[in-house]
Amino acid sequence: MTIILAVKPPFELKRLYSREEISEVVRRLSAQISRDFAGKDPLVVGVLKGSVIFLSDLVRELSIPTEIDFIGTSSYGNGTTSTGQIKITAEPTARLAGRHILIIEDIVDTGLCIEAIMKYFSKHKPASISICALMDKPARHQVRVKIAYSGFTIPDKFVVGYGLDFSQHYRHLPEIFTMEEAPDAGQLASDD
Numbered sequence: 001m002t003i004i005l006a007v008k009p010p011f012e013l014k015r016l017y018s019r020e021e022i023s024e025v026v027r028r029l030s031a032q033i034s035r036d037f038a039g040k041d042p043l044v045v046g047v048l049k050g051s052v053i054f055l056s057d058l059v060r061e062l063s064i065p066t067e068i069d070f071i072g073t074s075s076y077g078n079g080t081t082s083t084g085q086i087k088i089t090a091e092p093t094a095r096l097a098g099r100h101i102l103i104i105e106d107i108v109d110t111g112l113c114i115e116a117i118m119k120y121f122s123k124h125k126p127a128s129i130s131i132c133a134l135m136d137k138p139a140r141h142q143v144r145v146k147i148a149y150s151g152f153t154i155p156d157k158f159v160v161g162y163g164l165d166f167s168q169h170y171r172h173l174p175e176i177f178t179m180e181e182a183p184d185a186g187q188l189a190s191d192d
């Protein structure tokens with residue numbers, strides 16, 4: 001399925017993963033997490049805002065009790081490339097010391113965001129910190145990242161949907177799409 005967006009320049013969204021493919025990955029990750037964290041009362045921390053839909057689906061598949069919290073970061077502003085300046089914009093409120101913390105990311109791209117989050121949690125003396133990411137773009141990593149629970153390994157393309165935005169839009173789409181300038185963008189732009 002391809003959607004052409006009537007913006008300038010025109011972008012096209014091409015479906016990368018269907019609802020069924022996403023559900024299958026969510027079930028696989030939840031099973032692994034349920035097994036590894038049994039008896040550990042983990043603190044599941046979603047990285048705002050992109051992980052919210054993934055986190056909601058994931059925790060409802062878990063067979064173990066968990067506590068849920070969130071951390072806010074900003075790095076992408078309104079564009080498709082990281083500014084490289086990662087700010088923690090909202091801190092979790094749960095007790096962190098001595099906890100088994102599972103960070104839930106929608107995507108690891110440069111890895112700068114997750115690196116800053118790992119640094120933040122390390123300072124609070126948790127028992128352990130693990131990362132679960134729905135998508136990983138290894139071709140773009142700028143830092144070493146260890147993802148214990150990885151959903152899809154994706155090519156170097158900007159993706160939207162299932163929580164991920166472009167300029168705060170498209171988070172609501174239930175599937176995941178790549179977003180690229182439409183091939184005839186030059187033609188359309190010169191038709192003004």
Ligand SMILES: O=P(O)(O)OC[C@H]1O[C@H](OP(=O)(O)OP(=O)(O)O)[C@H](O)[C@@H]1O
Binds near residue numbers: 082106
């Ligand atoms: O690996 P990186 O290059 O650091 O990129 C990954 C981060 O970028 C996105 O967040 P963003 O800052 O766009 O905020 P959002 O989740 O609110 O959209 C995404 O949700 C990840 O948290």
Ligand SMILES: Nc1nc2[nH]cnc2c(=O)[nH]1
Binds near residue numbers: 110158159
């Ligand atoms: N929406 C979105 N946000 C990102 N942040 C880092 N990479 C991406 C991406 O591919 N899509």
